[in-house]
Amino acid sequence: MNNERYRGTLKNLIRRREFGIFIIIIVVMVLVGLRNPTFFTSDNWKDMLMYVSILAFISIGQMMTIVTGGIDLSVGSVVALSGMSVGIIMRDNPALPPLVLILLGTIFGLGCGIINGLLIGKGKVHPLITTLATMSIYRGLVVVVSRSRWVVYGDITKGFRLIARGNILGINNLMFVAIIIAGASYYFLNHTRKGREIFAYGDHQDAAKFVGINSTRINILVYALSGMLAGFGGVLWVSRVHTAQANTALGYEMQTIASCVIGGVSIFGGVGSVFGVLLGTLLFGIILNALELIGIVDFWKLSVQGFVILVAVIFDAVLSHRVAEQMRKQRRVFDAE
């Protein structure tokens, strides 16, 4: 029985993917650097990495939902809702320690995520539609909660500002946090039973149910995690930009999806890696940064995001069609006569 050949090819494929992203990152960095050398300044990198850090761990949450065959379109709204809520609490209670505020934000996000999880897991509503709806609902709640009085720079306490600006062990807080979360996620997804069950469920729902994987629990778990990370990110977001408004993080979910898709997460579920998502996020962040530096106006952001997602998805689709064709041809080999 010869499966060595297949295994070799596929392993190479995976390696190629992450390697490929890495190469593209280098290439883009070089191109941008040539065009505008300020790209390489430490200030620019610090800003970019702060942005990318938050995007990274929220994208990891998104990855978990996509791996199960679903998607979470509500993350942007959750970031806004948690950020706004915490911002208001901070404004009205400036003495509260930042850690408490962070905890609150995370809990708010967790709550939003659990609601998603229940609707999808128990209510059996399609994830896309569910999170499309909750995206609107949570976004609307931002306005309700704030009574149209946004959180502004003057409301931010010193301690709160430090959440984003401070350093631990010499590394910026946000980056530190992102690394910890990435490490924990990697451990969870690759070395625990539940983590493996998430992949199994996304790969083949029926087979998963047969082995006893509870679909309701898995769904609640991944959407809760996604929401929790988004809620946590919301607090950090407000700390970083010093405001919270109705349109905070509007469209942010697309950025997380783009990062995942670039990073090799399959929209069909069952495939994805934390490392890939990190690379994808980094590349995406660099592209956004590059656009600013080259002088392309903010307004291109949307189109570029869309284009990037499209390219990544088409690439994936064409690749998988090719692999399927190859496998079809290998099924029976005819000797020349």
Next chain:
Amino acid sequence: MRSEKEKSRGSSLSDMLKSWEFTIFALLIAVFILNLILSPDLFRIANLFDATLTFTEKSILTLPMTLLIISGVIDISIASISAMSGVILGVCYKAGMAIGYAVVIGLAVGLAAGILNGLIITRLKIPSIVVTLAMMLFYRGIGYVLLGDTAVRDLPERFGLLGGAYSVTSIPIQFMIFIILAVIFGLVLHRTRFGRLIYIVGNNENTARYSGIPVDNIRLILCGVTGLIAGLSGVLLTSRIGSARPDIALGNEMAVITICLLGGVYIFGGKGSIIGVVIAALMIGYVRYGLSILNVQEQVIRIFTGGLLIIALLIPTIAARLKTSARYPEGGV
């Protein structure tokens, strides 16, 4: 020949749909009554037609979307196409083109966008959800690239008539367009061969392919029509607002999908009717109108539409659970 009872046993699916349309109609009446109670002054019969101006642009989109979803494809870029069409219309006019030609360009842009979507979906075989998710950003982005913060404000008055004016019978022109389109789409879906093919494709794509039905071309056509109507929607919106800007029709895609689902269209394809969708469109339209005259903010209104969408989708699950508990009242199978 066959007894009525035996006949009805065979058509349980259409029964269910009929009862859904009935439920929606009852809900529509309920919405009316509620509005009359809450805002007796503002919610007068004379205003009912005025009110349609606020939601017709969205509602016309539900018509091609119904056909599209039944055929198994979803397009969430429609709102972005509307905005893009409106922007391009404005830009063309500003560049000196006659308004009539600009309108045609706007429509053509919508059609082209729809066809582009359709080509990527059918030829490259990528799930429509993902493609149109990406295109949603892309098309909206084009609007922003062209106009940014600005808007084209000095559009000719004649143009404004399209979206804002009334016809002889004091029914807005827009609404008449909606009704006419509804009749056309309804007839096509329910009475023509093309409509039958749409149902077949949505119910069993494989059988369709193995029966000589051009599945990809049908979906491509529907994508194109959807894009065209999205362009029309953008043109009407621009006409009514009076200026071309890139941030119109925000969130419309969600409203349209909500209406379709509420109208009985099954998200996975194969089921749905125009009548249900039209009733749902009116219902959602008047819910929003009622809320807006109570001075509820736009974002908060979206909470309601989001909530309605979720309720609409939970109904099958709840219904199934009621069914099993009715069959096995003691609990358990």
Next chain:
Amino acid sequence: MDKLLSLKKIVKHFTGTLALSEVDFDLRRGEIHALVGENGAGKSTLIKIITGIYQPDSGQMLVEGENAIFPDARASYDHGIAAIYQEASLFEDLSIAENIYMGHQEIRPLTRNIKWKALYNKAQDLIKSLEVNLNPRALVKSLSIAEKQLVEIIKALSANAKILIMDEPTASLTKEEIDYLFRIARKLRAEGTGIIFISHRLEEVFDIADRVTVIRDGKKVGTLSKEQLEVDELVRMMVGKNLKTLYPKEDVKIGEPLLRVENLSRAGEFNNVSFELKRGEILGMAGLVGAGRTEVARTIFGVAAPESGKVYLEGKEIAIENSGRAMELGIAYLSESRGEYGLVLQMDITQNITIPILRRFARFGWINRVEERDTAKRFFDLLDIRATGLEQKVESLSGGNQQKVSIAKWLAMNAKILILDEPTKGIDIATKAAVHKLMSDLAGEGKAILMISSEIPEIIGMSDRIIVMNEGRLVSEIKRGEATQEKVLTAALGEKGK
């Protein structure tokens, strides 16, 4: 007591049909017991009752002496009953080892992380115990179908399955792979596992079974031991009818070639297939499941594109880009899996029958429902479809009636060439005979029929000529008068024919 499994007087109804009527069955320890019977005879229903997917209306089931009627598949699995089907139920993007142990991987008590080394080692041990060569880290999607089935068997082993059910496992396997699989089955038998082996291929049954039970029309016809096995007896038990009435073939004047296929090839599916199909002829295409027959048919019908070779219709070369074009040229294809490719289950009978011919009553697009209904009714009556009416949804019809609707659809088209892929699969004997009579009549009208079938008696009974495919190649052509079961079987199995 060496009875692993014992079923007594099992009865099962479905709405309108009696699927199983007082069936007895038992399985001994260390035995391979084959279950044979035509499609629709009740085999799969019996298996579904054993595995707990269905529950019997009455009767007794004992597993190792204890009463056991399982409420669902999982329960039977927990009691040591594992089933392997044609489509493996595996996690494609995960490794073999993960597939085996998903849900119960060994974990370290404190940190709850998975002991990977132990996982792969345990998997390797299981693989070794079957004496096969697989890498436990290999991703399942890189495996061949045979290897995937092996993984299913290994899964069953790891769950300490005492009873293994193999449902048509050899369908897509090559000869070497089948030998391999049988070697493993014999090994398991030696260790005391009881195996229920379901197959259509009588030659395999002869090869591997210790006992054979025949099911027909929901009843157990009898059980033969290895020594008592004999082809004619087995066929008689399976078919139970006078072959003449089951295969009513009239002598028809066979005309000139209507369709000619020349060196048709598609990589990975079939190679250099050439044959002719004449007017008034019924050409039987025999071969094991997976030999490539359906693939050839699909290509002629335009659903798949040929990579090389030509097709000629009435002497002229044609290119068939899609099924619509094939239909325009007068070719019809009755697919093997009617639920998936032939019918729209959620629609009613009328709507299904008229799919290919909507244009006839849709002038300018508008469907004339009265005409449509009348046309459908004609075929409804012609084929004697048993239903509550033309408005009945096809999904609620029996297998035989569904097949009739499927056939009606293609009859309505009035094609010149009919490709019928397993036309009597999964239907009852009476309907089978009716379908065969219909085929005969159609041939009499001058139509050309290409009949793909895995039932050798059917091939021999109905064909004017038989072509046999093996592993993607056309290996033999046999004329009606000279055809015997052995000839066809031998060719189908790939040994050089006489």
